[in-house]
Amino acid sequence: MLSSWRRSNLLSRILKEQLQAAGTAFQLLTRIPVPVAIPFTPEVLARSVVYYPVVGAVIGGVVALAGMLLQDAVPAMPAAVILLAVWIALSGGLHADGLxxxxxxxxxxxSREKMLDIMKDSRVGAMGVLTAVLLLLFKFSSLTAVMNVSELQWRSFFPLMMMACAWSRLWIVLAMAAFPFARPNEGMASLFRAVHFRHPASALLVTILLAAGSFLVWPSAGYQSAFVTLLMQGGITVAAGWILCIWLIRKLGGLTGDTYGAVAEIIESILLFYLMLVLV
Structure with a gap:
């Protein structure tokens, strides 16, 4: 009896911890309401990163679903603007702000110190505005092209769009564990010092499960190279993420919360462009 009670208590505690972690991930990375007060302790934050790919998949899935609903009802260019608005609304522009x-x-x-001071400034300068505008135009043009594909191709786009957003969030977790912090004792990134390699390993497993599940629920509809495309997404994520992070570390001496968002935005845009090339 006692042993059974202990097992039940342990399972309840683990379930509570995982639900807290998932809720934390959605509270941090989205504007999707999670009406629960969760303590943002280093341990909770570290566990939450495992669910970052899930957050990305939800965002990508909502954007793709909105695209399917708009495809035959609205011309491609206005539809692309609406999709961008939905995309930004879901994330609250968090990663765009970091960019x-x-x-x-x-x-x-x-100097390195001055760069970090500028990044802490809440005001946005000319280079920040120009970079954001160029990235939004890049996404807009890719979405406009995608909106012109057939309904059959959209069934392939749906899971791939989900996974594009999941891959970009996965890289944030990998970067936390693999690269140094620019400000180890301050800023949002410093709160994730408890992230170790078991967390990105778990996040990678979650991403693989999401990929498998997405293609079971939404089959590729005759798109025979869907699996290869998924592998290419992973390869592009690693290559682009590694290059960007190494470049940023040379500039800043490490990564910050802003750079995580910037890299995620750029990876997401590259993956969207790749999907456009595949489908169009």
Whole structure:
């Protein structure tokens, strides 16, 4: 009896921890309401990163679903604007804000310390605005092209769009564990010092399960190279993420919360462009 009670208590505690972790991930990375007060302790934050790919898949899935609903009802260009608005609304522009702050800092060509100070400034400079505009135009043009594909191809786009957003969030977790922090004792990134390699390993497993599940629920509809495309997404994520992070570390001496968002935005845009090339 006692042993059974202990097992039940342990399972309840584990379930509570995982639900807290998932809720934390959605509270941090989206504007999707999670009406629960969760303590943002280093341990909870570390566990939450396992669910970052799930957050990405939800965002990508909602955007893809909105695209399917708009495809025959709205012309391609206005539909692409609506999809971008949905995309930004879901994330609250969190990663776009990080992109702008990072661009202002690293493109100022100042000293490393001055770059980091500029990135902490809540005001947005010219380089941040220009970078954000260019990235949004890049996404807009890719979405416009995708909106012109057939309904059959959209059934292939749905799971691949989900996974594109999942891969970009997975890289944030990998970067936390693999690369140094620029400000180890301050800023949002410093709260994730408890992230170790078991967390990105778990996040990678979650991503693989999401990929398998997405193609079971939404078959590729005759798109025979869907699995290869998925592998290419992973390869592009690793290649682009590694190059960007190494470049940023050379500039800043490490990564920050802003740079995580910037890299995620760029990876997401590259993956969207790749899907456009595959489908069009």
């Amino acid at each position: 702008m702050d990072t661009a202002d800092g690293v493109m100022s060509h100042r």
